[in-house]
Amino acid sequence: MTVRGRAALWIVLPLLAAAISLIDPWFGRYVLPEVARVTFHGWPLPILSAALAGTGLLLLAARYAYGLATGFATRAMAVLLVGSQLNGLRAGPVDIFDLALLVVLTLWLAKLALDTTRPIRLSVLFLLASVLVLLGVAHLSLMSPLPWAVGVFGMTRVAIVALIVVDLCRDLRTIETVTRAFVLTAVASASLGLVQFAVAYLQVFHFTLIVPAETAFKPTPLGFVMRASGLCVTAQHFSSFLVYALPFALWRALDLRRWRDGAAVLILLAGIGVSLNFGAMLASLLMIGVVPFLRWPDLSIHLGLGLAGLVALAYFVGLLDLAYALSFGDAGVSKGVDQRKTLFALGLDQFGRNPLVGTGLRGFGSVDGNFWDRPVHNLLGQAAVELGAIGLLTVLAIFYILSLDLARLAPRPDKTGKQARIGLLLVLVAFLLGQSEPNLDQSNLWLVLALAQAIVLAARQGGITGSGPPEP
DSSP, rough: HHHHHHHHHHHHHHHHHHHHHHHHHHOOOOOOOOTTOOOTTEEEOOOHHHHHHHHHHHHHHHHHHHHHOOOOHHHHHHHHHHHHHTTTTEETTTEEEHHHHHHHHHHHHHHHHHHHTSSOOOOOOHHHHHHHHHHTTGGGGGGGGHHHHHHHHHHHHHHHHHHHHHHOSSHHHHHHHHHHHHHHHHHHHHHHHHHHHHHHHSSSSOOOOOGGGGGGGEEETTTEEEEOOOTTHHHHHHHHHHHHHHHHHHHHHHHOHHHHHHHHHHHHHHHHHHHHHHHHHHHHHHHHHHHHHOOOOGGHHHHHHHHHHHHHHHHHHHHHHHIIIIIITEEEESHHHHHHHHHHHHHHHHHHHOOOOOOOOOOGGGGGTTTTOOOOOHHHHHHHHHEEEEEEEHHHHHHHHHHHHHHTTTTTTSHHHHHHHHHHHHHHHHHHHHHOOOTTOHHHHHHHHHHHHHHHHHHTTTGTTSSSOOOO
């Protein structure tokens, strides 16, 4: 397909999805009355068209990303990335990402069996993730079998992600192609989220895979509206993927200065906005402010003065007050903040009573006072409460080691430095998002950490400059 043909396809496809979403309620009401009566999580849902439109959008992104790939590594990564944005399609604890990971793991093991001379690339990240898995396994005698199995399964899954992603992304060519697939998948998911939010806001119909569906609604300055989550299990999972893709899209737009790269950035920002996740919005603003400094370090003084001037102007004209009123002031954010404070306080009490052992993975829901049956909404607090002091130190070690290694590579003027600067920003943003969400076993977090670890190892072994071993 030509470049123009692909561009036209990306314009037509979101319009087609929107058209299907708008037409379908009337189609189901008058042509297929039985379909119109079907409900999903308590909300009227035209199942067939919504599923086809949304899944088709992401699968087309997967097909295009698969076409960009030049080998098994990048194609496997495209499958994992798209699977991560389809995890709302699930049967019990198993979702599409689990199936995608199983397929990639099976093919990866088969390739290793056929090529016994190919070494497995291990990393500090995988070893530390394995420590977290072992800590979770050791809690079997303290927990009920079902929550123990679910928790260990989730932690084992992300440890496998850390192993496979680092082993596959061995050189600069692979990493750059993977990041392009990352951005492409995020743009497709954000487009779906925009359509989802629009049809809900216009009262055409409500479609969400969040369980229970009532929790998808949130008080905002626009009213009590449904937040976008795409085909993800939560709005936080949806928005964090877009946030992690944003620095790659920003850097590409600043480098190439093409309209389609600028459009990709705007779509990602709009998708983050309709997710109504204020942690993701703050992280996006941080990256918009930081990426130009990383891209043009020689202009740091000029950029700093310009940014300070914009902040001062926003203060004097009242934009900062308006931003506060639309977020933490009158937008209903205080409810979520209060809940997080309560859960964190319960976590501190639990950690004080049992600092060495912890409750076990997914074990905090049974603690007295946790009426929501939820984990501590903080990555470090979650690790401390569920896995004890050793779990907390292990998570801190992951972020510290990755940040230190990337910071050492960041000053280089070549492509190594560019990748290291983006990787360092991703690790810091992942740590920031972890302060408001329980991301200990979230696939998005570990995909980003594994990409950052892959950058470090590729730089050390020469693969970042293209002189290392070819992609498997």
